[in-house]
Amino acid sequence: xxxxxxxxxxxxxxxxxxxxxxxxxxxxxxxxxxxxxxxxxxxxxxxxxxxxxxxxx
Numbered sequence: 001x002x003x004x005x006x007x008x009x010x011x012x013x014x015x016x017x018x019x020x021x022x023x024x025x026x027x028x029x030x031x032x033x034x035x036x037x038x039x040x041x042x043x044x045x046x047x048x049x050x051x052x053x054x055x056x057x
Contacts, residue, residue, distance in 0.1 A: 007017040016026070 011017050014021070020027070
C-alpha cells in the first residue's frame with residue numbers, strides 16, 4: 001500500500017511513475033467522454049440495486 005501511495009503522488013507531480021520513467025514510457029490520454037461516464041454510473045447504480053434486491057430476498 002505504501003508503494004501505491006508513493007507512486008500516486010509521483011504520478012500527480014511528475015505525470016509518470018518511477019518504473020515508467022526508467023523504461024522511457026509515456027502515456028498520452030484524453031478526457032473521458034461523457035457517454036462513458038454515463039455508462040459507468042448507470043452500471044454502478046444497476047449493480048447496487050441488484051445487490052440490494054438480492055440481499056433482501
